[in-house]
Amino acid sequence: MERTHRWAAQCHRVHRDSGAWPGRALFGIVQGGTFSHLRDESTQAITAIPFDGYAVGGLAVGEDKEQLYGFTGQVAAQLPQDKPRYLMGVGSPEDLVEGVARGIDMFDCALPTRVARNGAMFTPDGRVDVTKRRFAEQHGPVDEECDCYACANYSAAYVHHLFRAKEILGLRLASTHNLRFVLRLMERIREAILEERFTSFSREFLDRYRPTDETARQEQKLRWLQERGT
Known part of the structure; x- marks a missing residue:
């Protein structure tokens, strides 16, 4: 971790002194794994460097939700309030809401498009698998409340057919939908x-949205790894 902190300081010096990247923000990344004292130590070291913003790294890599939320809140509470706070690698709808509740401003994640390629689509009630037989006769959109291109122009039954037929358009429509879902969620936040x-918005959202259970998450992860050939 000390090497990480030295590297952060060196990056900041080069970014500041070279003048090669005007207008580009440089973020410092807090590490520390799932060790509370290391999180505190890293937060103090990184925030001592005047970065343009600060990121919480090393989470969403296999730890449970309680740890994810706990360490996110622990670090965010110590970050400067006048700089953007970025939670790295987090993108499920419930995690976006929980992250904002703990003081996070920014997120990035491949999850919305990664799960879309396997037929998983976000709805206000939770993630659904459009490849399931029950969608074969659903002539309305996957999400009645969504204004994305896929929901405005195609039925759930058609998207289901595309996945069954292994047509790449299905992956594109599901990806378009999931991206719009998370962008619209952040707009509402x-x-x-x-x-x-x-506070009331987050409570209402989380009361309705059903997160994917751990077994399903691991199955989807396995399918993703198999696609990559790893």
């Missing part, structure tokens, strides 16, 4: 914060 009703 911003509105709720500005209107000072985020």
Whole structure:
């Protein structure tokens, strides 16, 4: 971890002194794994360097949700309030809401498109698998509340058919939908914060949205690894 901190300081010096990247923000990344004292130590070391923003790294790599949320909150509480806070590698809808509740501003993750390639699509009630037989006769969109291109133009039955037929359009439509879902979710979160009703919004969202259970998550991860040939 000390090597990481030295590297962060060196990166900041080069970024500051070279002038080669005007207008580009450089973020420092807090590490420490699932060790509380190391998280505190890394947070202190990284925030001592005046980065443009700060990231929480080393999470969403296999630890359980309780640890993910706990360490996110622990680190975020110590980050400067006047700099953006970025939680790396997190992208499931429930994690976005839980992250914002703990002070996170920014996220990035391949999950919305990765699961879409296997037929998993986000809805306000949770993730659904459009390859399942029950969607073969659903002539409305996958998500009645969604305004994405896929939901506006294609039925769930058609998307189901595309996956069954192994047509690449199915992957594209599912990816388009999932990206719009998380972008729209963040839009709603911003509105709720500005209107000072985020607490009630998050409670209502999490009461309705059913997260994927751990068994299903591991099955999807295995399918993804098999696709990659690893």
